Amino acid sequence: MSKKILLLSSVIFLSSCGANNISELGDKFLDLINPSDAATEQANLGGNETLVAVDEYGDASISEIEELKSLSDDALIEMAIAKGIDFELDADGNLKNRDDLIKAILENSAALAILIGDFEGSFILYFSYDDTEIDDESTSIIIEHAKFMQDNPLVNLRLEGHADERGTREYNLALGENRALSVKEVLGLYNLDDRIIVVSYGEEIPVLAGSNEIAWEENRRVEFSYY
Amino acid sequence: MKYFKFILLFNILLSFSANALLEVNILKSKEAAFPIVIAPFEITSDLKDNVDIAKIIRDNLNRSGQFNALSTDALVSNKIDFDFWKEHKKDAVVFGKIEQVSSKVYNIYIYIYDVYSEKSLYQKKITVSNSGFRRIAHFLSDKIYYVLLGQKGSFNTRLSYVTVTDNNSDGRTYKLQISDSDGFNPQTVVRSSNPILSPAWSKDQKKLAYVSFKNNRSEVFVMTPFMKTIPIKLPKFDGIASSPSWHPSGKSIALTISKQGNKDIYLYNFKSKKLKRLTTNKSIDTEASFSPDGNSIAFTSNRTGQVQVYIKNLQSGKISRATFDGRYNAKPVFSPDGKDLALIHKVGKDYRVALLDIKSRDLTVMTRNKSDESPYFSPNGGMIIFSTNRDNRGILSIISLHNNQIVELMQKTGEVREPTWSNYSK
Numbered sequence: 001m002s003k004k005i006l007l008l009s010s011v012i013f014l015s016s017c018g019a020n021n022i023s024e025l026g027d028k029f030l031d032l033i034n035p036s037d038a039a040t041e042q043a044n045l046g047g048n049e050t051l052v053a054v055d056e057y058g059d060a061s062i063s064e065i066e067e068l069k070s071l072s073d074d075a076l077i078e079m080a081i082a083k084g085i086d087f088e089l090d091a092d093g094n095l096k097n098r099d100d101l102i103k104a105i106l107e108n109s110a111a112l113a114i115l116i117g118d119f120e121g122s123f124i125l126y127f128s129y130d131d132t133e134i135d136d137e138s139t140s141i142i143i144e145h146a147k148f149m150q151d152n153p154l155v156n157l158r159l160e161g162h163a164d165e166r167g168t169r170e171y172n173l174a175l176g177e178n179r180a181l182s183v184k185e186v187l188g189l190y191n192l193d194d195r196i197i198v199v200s201y202g203e204e205i206p207v208l209a210g211s212n213e214i215a216w217e218e219n220r221r222v223e224f225s226y227y
Numbered sequence: 228m229k230y231f232k233f234i235l236l237f238n239i240l241l242s243f244s245a246n247a248l249l250e251v252n253i254l255k256s257k258e259a260a261f262p263i264v265i266a267p268f269e270i271t272s273d274l275k276d277n278v279d280i281a282k283i284i285r286d287n288l289n290r291s292g293q294f295n296a297l298s299t300d301a302l303v304s305n306k307i308d309f310d311f312w313k314e315h316k317k318d319a320v321v322f323g324k325i326e327q328v329s330s331k332v333y334n335i336y337i338y339i340y341d342v343y344s345e346k347s348l349y350q351k352k353i354t355v356s357n358s359g360f361r362r363i364a365h366f367l368s369d370k371i372y373y374v375l376l377g378q379k380g381s382f383n384t385r386l387s388y389v390t391v392t393d394n395n396s397d398g399r400t401y402k403l404q405i406s407d408s409d410g411f412n413p414q415t416v417v418r419s420s421n422p423i424l425s426p427a428w429s430k431d432q433k434k435l436a437y438v439s440f441k442n443n444r445s446e447v448f449v450m451t452p453f454m455k456t457i458p459i460k461l462p463k464f465d466g467i468a469s470s471p472s473w474h475p476s477g478k479s480i481a482l483t484i485s486k487q488g489n490k491d492i493y494l495y496n497f498k499s500k501k502l503k504r505l506t507t508n509k510s511i512d513t514e515a516s517f518s519p520d521g522n523s524i525a526f527t528s529n530r531t532g533q534v535q536v537y538i539k540n541l542q543s544g545k546i547s548r549a550t551f552d553g554r555y556n557a558k559p560v561f562s563p564d565g566k567d568l569a570l571i572h573k574v575g576k577d578y579r580v581a582l583l584d585i586k587s588r589d590l591t592v593m594t595r596n597k598s599d600e601s602p603y604f605s606p607n608g609g610m611i612i613f614s615t616n617r618d619n620r621g622i623l624s625i626i627s628l629h630n631n632q633i634v635e636l637m638q639k640t641g642e643v644r645e646p647t648w649s650n651y652s653k
Contacts, residue, residue: 072460075442130534166578168558168571168600169424169645170470170483171527171534173438173445174490174511177467181488198488199444200467204422211598211619 068102076101082156082197083108083227123224125183126217130167130175132182139186145224146190157192159183160223161200162207164216173202180222248410248623248636248643250286255632260295261375263288263319264312266303268335272327280323280335283364287382287409288371290634291609292627305338312342319348319375323367331356337367339374349374361407381605384408385649386612387416387426387435388623392641403437405452408605408648410623410636416452425470428649429477436461436471436480445469447482461495462502472515472524481505481515481524492526505539506546516560516568525549525559525568536570538585550583552590558601559583562608569602569611580613580626593626594633603647614644 071079073095080087085104088096095101123145125138134142149155161176177200184196208215265285281298288294303322312320323337332354339349349370355363365383372380390402403417403426417423417437424438424445436449445467450458461468466485470492473480479496492515494503505524506512514527525538536550536559550556555573562569572581574592580599582591593611602613612625617635621642625634637643 070441072442165598167534167555167573168514168527168578170514171511171529171557173424173467173469174483174485174513177485177488177490178511198466201422201440202424202445204424204440209619211616 065102065106068105069098073098076105078197079105082195125222125224127179127220127222129164129216129220131220132175132178134182134186142183142186143190146187146192149187149192149195150190155226156195156197157187158197158199158225158227160225161198162205162219162221162223163203164219165203165206165211166216167203169202169204173200173204176200176202179220183222183224247413248406248638250290250410250634251617251622251637252635253289253632254635260289260630260632261293261319262295262317263297263321263375264299264303264317265296265371266299266301266320266322268322269302269304269324271324272333278360278364280325280360280364280367281321283361283409284321284368284371287365287368287380290409290625290627291372291380292629292632293372293376293609307340307345309340309342309345317342321371328354331358333357333360335363335367337370339371361412365407365409378609379607379651381607381609381648381651382408384606384651385428385432386410386623386646387428387649388614388643388646389423389426390638390641390643391621403435405435414452417450417458424645426645426647427471427473427480428647429473430475430650431477432649434473434477436473436482438469438471447471447480449480462500466490470513470515472517474517475519475521481517483513483515492524505541514558518561519563519565525561527557527559536568536583549585549588550590551588556581556583560603562604563606564608569604569613571599571602580611582611582628593631594624596624599624601645601647605648606650612646612648614646 076095076098077087080101083105085101085108087101090096125141149157159180161178161180163172163176177198180198180200184193184198187196203219206215206219208218265281267281285296285298288296303320307320319342320340321337323335326334326336328334335353335355337351338347340346341348353363362383368382369380372378372382385405386408387403387405390404392400394400398420401419401421401423402415403423404413404415406413416435417439419439419441421440421443427436433451433453434449435452436447438445439448446463447461447468448458449461461480461482463484464486466488467490468482468484470483471480474494478498479494481492481494483490484493489509490511490513491507492505492512494505496503506526508528508530510528510530512526512528515524516526517524522542523538523540525536527534528537534555534557535548536556537546538549539546549559549568550570553573557571559568559570566585568583568585570581570583571578572590572592577597578599579596580593580602582593583589594615596615599613599615602611604611609629610625610627612623614621615624616622617637620637621644622635622637623643623646625636626632
């Protein structure tokens with residue numbers, strides 16, 4: 001999940017070879033997007049009640065760009081602020097021009113793609129059971145990342161915390177956030193707080209399926225993704 | 228700590244409609260169940276959409292653990308051979324008939340007789356449209372349960388749960404579904420390519436709260452499954468928002484929100500749109516569950532370094548630790564009478580459903596599984612539904628608190644998890 005934005009940016013950049021410029025490419029992509037979202041379906045529940053389904057995505061083969069498009073205004077605004085991209089709000093506090101902002105985010109990502117490609121685009125740090133401690137070796141790796149961010153002020157970092165399957169889902173969601181936060185704490189010493197987003201997926205997105213020690217070790221992790 | 232012994236294992240394969248939950252295993256206990264007969268209903272017309280009302284009722288009553296309900300080869304009419312049933316040690320006989328009134332309208336008659344007194348305990352005629360047969364079967368199951376046990380049943384109710392299916396190379400599909408209490412009639416109310424967690428019914432069943440990652444972070448939404456409205460997003464700060472639990476009044480909802488990294492439980496009031504902070508500890512506080520009177524919350528916290536369950540009295544503000552057995556107790560949920568908590572308890576390396584008597588602090592481990600999750604009481608308090616793992620697949624399990632009988636429900640493909648039980652249907 002975390003790699004999607006990064007992936008998206010590389011896809012745009014690579015495919016831009018065939019287009020005149022990135023912004024033209026952005027236009028082409030945006031034209032492909034179907035503006036009608038929030039599809040609903042109705043079903044009969046035995047009696048006279050009508051059940052309404054909320055479709056969180058319209059198309060099963062949703063592309064990364066559609067995913068960006070599917071984000072709420074809030075999420076887009078959050079992203080724009082993080083990237084230092086200007087945007088306008090209307091009187092109701094809604095985005096004035098979503099499509100332009102999405103385009104700007106795509107361009108911004110494409111520009112960063114080369115830069116991040118020089119460094120480790122994604123990096124994973126592992127943890128012990130029900131633990132958020134970072135050992136000395138991990139600390140020195142995090143410091144390398146801090147230096148990279150200091151040298152490249154345009155780059156932002158998303159820290160995604162995960163847990164293994166053991167224990168309850170909601171507790172693991174909290175635990176995953178604490179793992180990502182303990183990484184952020186180290187980076188915070190380098191005044192990078194404003195450029196870091198912390199999210200948690202708890203035990204929901206394991207990298208390795210299975211109920212054994214090997215899978216659990218792989219799944220207790222914080223993923224670094226630059227954007 | 229006590230363990231119950233299961234003595235029999237039946238594998239039962241039932242025909243089931245597409246994607247309905249399927250009963251796969253019944254683990255019976257030694258404890259006696261009420262022996263009764265539920266004869267097939269006599270049908271006095273051509274009924275095309277043949278819903279077997281008697282079978283639905285038998286399955287319901289057997290799932291409760293309170294009954295051993297059998298069928299008969301022949302129809303039973305008003306001339307009941309009581310001596311025969313006495314000989315076969317049946318305590319009650321239930322039979323009925325379905326009579327067509329017009330193209331879509333039917334009269335359903337039901338009769339309940341006590342075998343030993345040879346007296347009628349209950350009889351009723353109900354007029355129903357053919358689309359409501361399943362609902363009537365659940366309604367009649369509750370009637371029989373009440374007539375024979377003097378307690379409310381939990382059959383005319385709904386379950387909600389999350390299903391997960393792998394789409395080969397293209398990620399997963401998560402569905403928030405609602406079904407009848409027996410897993411039939413499943414309906415999808417939210418569908419997403421991102422995880423869905425923690426569904427929670429409001430007591431009036433008009434609203435479902437749930438956690439969605441559709442914006443690539445955990446957020447709590449409230450949707451109205453029977454009305455076409457856009458799901459509303461509950462407030463959050465800079466971190467996770469999760470773990471919704473309705474106040475019994477439906478006017479407010481408890482949820483876990485992370486603020487500057489500190490995860491605490493807050494109460495969101497729908498009218499004032501304001502958040503009230505219920506816990507302030509620096510550690511993880513999450514998984515709130517309201518007591519039936521709305522005066523307390525039980526929740527999970529690692530404030531002592533261990534994961535344990537606490538109860539906060541919302542009137543006095545006092546927080547007290549509820550669990551003392553073992554090093555991991557989490558995800559508490561109050562029983563409908565408020566006296567017990569069902570929770571997840573770690574035994575050795577395994578996570579199992581346990582029942583905690585709040586007053587005496589007695590903890591009873593209810594299963595022998597490896598990874599139980601998300602226990603939830605039936606509205607009459609007679610059963611607990613939870614999710615567990617069989618052959619690396621998430622399935623649902625229903626345990627009877629009468630005799631610890633376990634019924635397991637699974638989907639044909641994919642996982643099913645995070646069940647909750649609705650209140651009584653209106």
